[in-house]
Amino acid sequence: MERVFISKLKPLLDALAEKRDVYVPHATESHYTYARYEADAVPELNAVRVCTPPKEFLFPLRELAAALPRPAEPPPVKPFAVCGLKACDVRALTILDRVFLEQGFEDPLYAARRHQMFVVSSDCPTPGESCLCHLFEGKPYVDEGSDLNLSRVVDGFVVEAGSARGRSFLQAHAGLFGEVPDALLAERARLRERAQERLAETNEGLRLEAPVRELVEKGYRSRVFDERAATCVECQACTRVCPTCHCFYLYDTRRGDYFAKMKMWDSCLRMGYAAVAGGANPRKVLGDRLRHRFLHKFVYFPDRYGMPMCVGCGRCLDAEAGAVDLRDVLRELNAELHNPGRQVVKAVP
Numbered sequence: 372m373e374r375v376f377i378s379k380l381k382p383l384l385d386a387l388a389e390k391r392d393v394y395v396p397h398a399t400e401s402h403y404t405y406a407r408y409e410a411d412a413v414p415e416l417n418a419v420r421v422c423t424p425p426k427e428f429l430f431p432l433r434e435l436a437a438a439l440p441r442p443a444e445p446p447p448v449k450p451f452a453v454c455g456l457k458a459c460d461v462r463a464l465t466i467l468d469r470v471f472l473e474q475g476f477e478d479p480l481y482a483a484r485r486h487q488m489f490v491v492s493s494d495c496p497t498p499g500e501s502c503l504c505h506l507f508e509g510k511p512y513v514d515e516g517s518d519l520n521l522s523r524v525v526d527g528f529v530v531e532a533g534s535a536r537g538r539s540f541l542q543a544h545a546g547l548f549g550e551v552p553d554a555l556l557a558e559r560a561r562l563r564e565r566a567q568e569r570l571a572e573t574n575e576g577l578r579l580e581a582p583v584r585e586l587v588e589k590g591y592r593s594r595v596f597d598e599r600a601a602t603c604v605e606c607q608a609c610t611r612v613c614p615t616c617h618c619f620y621l622y623d624t625r626r627g628d629y630f631a632k633m634k635m636w637d638s639c640l641r642m643g644y645a646a647v648a649g650g651a652n653p654r655k656v657l658g659d660r661l662r663h664r665f666l667h668k669f670v671y672f673p674d675r676y677g678m679p680m681c682v683g684c685g686r687c688l689d690a691e692a693g694a695v696d697l698r699d700v701l702r703e704l705n706a707e708l709h710n711p712g713r714q715v716v717k718a719v720p
Contacts, residue, residue, distance in 0.1 A: 375541060375548035376555065378527035380414045384454070386544045391450035391489060394428070396421050405453065416523060419499045420457040420684055424614035426467060428453055429484045436480070436621060436634040443631075445480055452489035454521075459504045459684040461492050461516040463614035469676045470617050480634075489536065492517035496562055498570050501685030503698070506574065506583070509683050511566035524555045524562070577698050580709045583679070587669045590704040596665070597658035602694035605657070607638035609687035609695065610664075615680050618644075639664050661695065 377383055387393050388408060396417035397406035403417040405427075428451070435443055456464075464485075471481035495502075495511035504511065513520045518537035522529040529551055532538040541548065579586065610616040618637040623630060637644060640661065645654040654660045672680035681697075688696060 373538065373541075374529065374531045374551050376527055376551045377530055377548050380416060380521075380528065382547050383528075383530070384408055384414050385410065386540075386547060387452045387454075387489070387491070391452050391487075393452045393454065396455040403455070408454075416493055416521065416528075417455045417457075418497045419495060419502070420460060420686070421455060422612070422686065422689065424612055424686065425453060425456055425460045425464065426614055426617070428488065429464075429467065429481055430471070430617060430619075430636075433633060433635045434480060435631055437632040438626075439630045439632075441629060445483060448483045448487045450487045450489065452491055454491040454493070456490055456492045456517065457495045457684075458492070458510055458513045459502075459682040460614055461490065461513050462509060462682045463684070464490070465516055466615045466672075466676070466678065466680060466682070467617060469678075489519075489540075490517040491519045491521065492533075493521040494523065494559075494563065494566070496523065496566050498566060498573065499685060499689075500573060501688040502570060502683065503574050503577070503685055504683035505567065505570045506577065506579075507679055507681050507683040510563075511570060512563050522559045522562070524558045529555060529559055574698075577702065579701060579705045581705065583681075583701060584669045584673060586701060586704040586708060587665045589708055591662070591666075593704055593707055595700055595703045595707070596662040597656075599695045599700055600656075600658040600661045603640065603657055603661065604693050605640055605642065606692045607640055608690035608692060610638040610640060611636065612686040612690045614684060614686070615682060639667065665700065 384393055384395065388410070393408040394405045395408045395412075395414055396403040398415065398417075402422040403419070404423055405421055408414070437443055467481070468485065471478040472485065492513040494513070498504075498511050502511075512522070513533065515533055518532070518534045519540065520531045520533055522531070530541070530548065532541050610618070616638070618639060619634050620637045622633055622635065624633060625631070639645075640657070642655070642657075643652070644660065645663075646652040654663060668680045672678070688698070
């Protein structure tokens with residue numbers, strides 16, 4: 372059983388909740404956040420990615436990493452499911468897995484949560500104005516990487532298994548599902564094609580004449596980074612909402628009768644990020660820190676893991692308090708490399 376149909380979302384969520392905590396998209400004014408699913412809730416499926424990154428479920432903002440003098444036993448992780456992840460989010464999980472589950476350097480805290488996570492993705496029928504996944508080899512629907520994927524069609528949802536766990540779930544709850552008529556598969560294909568067209572229309576002005584990696588690498592000494600950094604207020608929102616940024620720092624604190632080593636998110640745009648013992652800091656200038664962020668995303672990470680560290684979700688564009696727009700940076704780097712002297716039309720903030 373690989374692909375089935377269900378008319379209502381609630382029976383599927385209730386079945387998921389039998390053995391695990393379930394988190395679902397919750398509409399809050401103009402965006403979505405995650406909320407714990409309750410049996411009396413009216414479920415809905417998000418049309419675009421949730422504003423908060425799914426890394427929060429695997430890599431909390433702040434957590435206990437170690438304790439002295441008694442070793443800290445990590446709390447047991449209950450199985451949980453996260454619903455409504457989009458293709459960009461699923462690709463982001465793959466990127467985080469490369470980092471935290473790397474052979475020989477596995478993070479046990481991340482691994483414990485990741486192994487208990489059941490991923491229910493869904494198509495992205497109406498990409499947002501800030502979405503640009505197609506520029507980074509992405510699509511507005513999931514091909515692989517989730518346990519189940521939901522595609523909204525007329526009168527219900529096409530549910531497709533993407534893993535052995537997903538197939539086992541469908542088989543165990545076969546009574547909830549029916550067969551998928553060819554007409555619904557054809558409708559799904561049309562909706563996916565329309566979403567791709569919308570992405571292309573939204574980003575029509577972002578035409579790059581070279582791969583992003585080449586633009587960033589050859590633009591190392593570009594004035595663009597310093598000029599854009601002049602608008603940055605170091606709020607660090609771009610790295611907080613990014614689903615792939617994973618830098619953290621460790622700090623010691625006393626808790627009652629023991630000392631704790633805490634693990635907390637960090638940001639490469641923070642002034643003290645690159646500071647070393649003795650006070651030296653190779654990236655005191657904000658423009659250098661912005662350049663490093665782009666190099667990490669598009670050069671250093673691909674060199675090590677074979678994929679860019681940006682999935683084009685656009686969260687950084689929505690959260691940005693200054694005017695550091697990824698699209699404008701790429702436009703200007705492209706113009707400097709291929710069309711010197713050409714006026715660049717900047718994105719509307």
